[in-house]
Amino acid sequence: MKKIIMTFVLTAVLAVSGCVLAAGYQIGNYLVEFGLMRGSSDDPMAPPRAYALLMPPGTWNYTRPDAESEEWVLESDDGLRLVATHFYPEQRAGNWAIVVHGYGCTQENSYYTAQAYLAMGYDVLTPDLRSSGKSQGTFVTMGLEESKDVVHWARRIAETQKDARIVLHGVSMGAATVMMASARDDLPSAVVATVEDCGYTSAYDLLAYQMERSFSLPAFPGMNLLDWRCERRAGFSLHQAAPIVAVSHARVPMLFIHGTKDTLVPPVMAEELYAACTTEKQLLLVPDAIHSAASQQDHDRYYKIVTDFLRGKVYE
Template sequence: MSKMPITFLLKLVQIVGGLVAIAYLSACIYLVFWQNRFIFFPSSIIEITPAGLASFEDVWLPVLGSSGKVERIHGWWIPGEGKQTVLYLHGNGINIGANVNHAMRFHQLGFSVLLIDYRGYGRSEGDFPTEASVYRDAETAWHYLTGERQISAKDIFIYGHSLGGAIAIDLAAKHPEAAGLIVESSFTSMRNMVNERPVFQLFPADIILHQRFDSISKVRSLKMPVLFIHGMLDTEIPYGMSKMLFAAAPSPKRLFLVPDAGHNNVASIAGVEYLQTVQNFVRLATHSINK
């Protein structure tokens, strides 16, 4: 009689252990195929446009999808007073509508601005985004500016916020002829971001992670001036990651840390100092080009 409960408990432990192992393996498989669902958070609803703030036009840029079908990227072209242009690459949430107010800061400084939505965001066509697809979308926007708009590469500044910073770094590494790069509130790599999320540390990230966004490796090959910006109260991405990116990047480079700012409010907290920092960086980059 006394053996039956022990045998039962052993079988129960085996069953529970088996179920846990199956659940863990299933979670790993899910993360292999669907990890981009934990990285990108697009919305199709655009709540704010530049209407009433500046003249602008809708642009539709064709790009070849993975299925071989031509898909269209939607964006806004906001012409500025000067010849210099900002290619604006937003972060992983919502769409270009959430970035209008910040884009207008660059417009205020005299820049023309091109904002694009990656495929799967806003009014852009295509499936749910991946690392490879957003890189292609940024490349498409670059060729639109240099091709259809006939803007010289030495007049284009690439700007990226958060995940958009990783996309901007990738694009800048491919186009050293650009005037400069501005990376705000971004990270060193997706692998390092996993370390900031305890729940994902339960999984073998080095094996299953393929959406890598390995900025820390790419910044070493940059051939243009770069400005890193970060809020020191950022709870999404530690500002220490911008310090590491800055340390790895070649000169000329600048680092602007804002003590009381979080992830999305650096410009509003820094105020005039933010605008002055960007202006000073543009002067630095322009001087570097004209040397």
């Protein structure tokens, strides 16, 4: 009798465990596809579906700079075709800015910042990050693989112009991307500074925060399932996309900027990043600015701080 009962209990436990595992598998896959996978049945180039809930499409699109331009193409380490636009200033001085867009966006979202750097006499490169815009890719990696691609763009500039001085300027996920790029060993010496605007401490911490705040879902076990399937489907762990670790090894000076009314990436993350940074650094908190809108909230002060921070690091 005892053997029968034990067999029944063991079978029930295994059945329940199998159901839980299967459910977790499906939930994790859904979260990866919802939050990180590009494309839809109607538009294979569309951003991940979560983007429309966090930031409605078209919110941050800007007018293309009225400047001479050309398309650049690069192949990533894993064989993706990456596309960027090189904008020429009226007078070239040897300074370059790589302006990096955020999650779910394209290089069009970099045009506002690009125009400001063009006005300062910089050549500007606006990449479509992998899995965005014209660039190939299936999954957004929250800045991890994107940071490698940005380093390759910087190396391309350094090869094109031997005396170039390059500034990396990223917004939101683009900020996470340039922070992680700034700590890479293969960063070319031509990169002289990084400006990060409203970046997060880590992809895991950000998504856990947003899972609870925006989607009313518990971070546990949702984040565990997401990260489990993310490693299998997209080939990386969300814990790896950790600018908070990168800034402690940054190879160039870093300017941190954040809006005080940012509800997507809480301002406290900027303070944590600033505290962790071990290179020359500065922190600018812009009063009343929402996510990725600090430069519009106070354009003149924003770019005065940027210009002052870059003084002595680029050609004047």
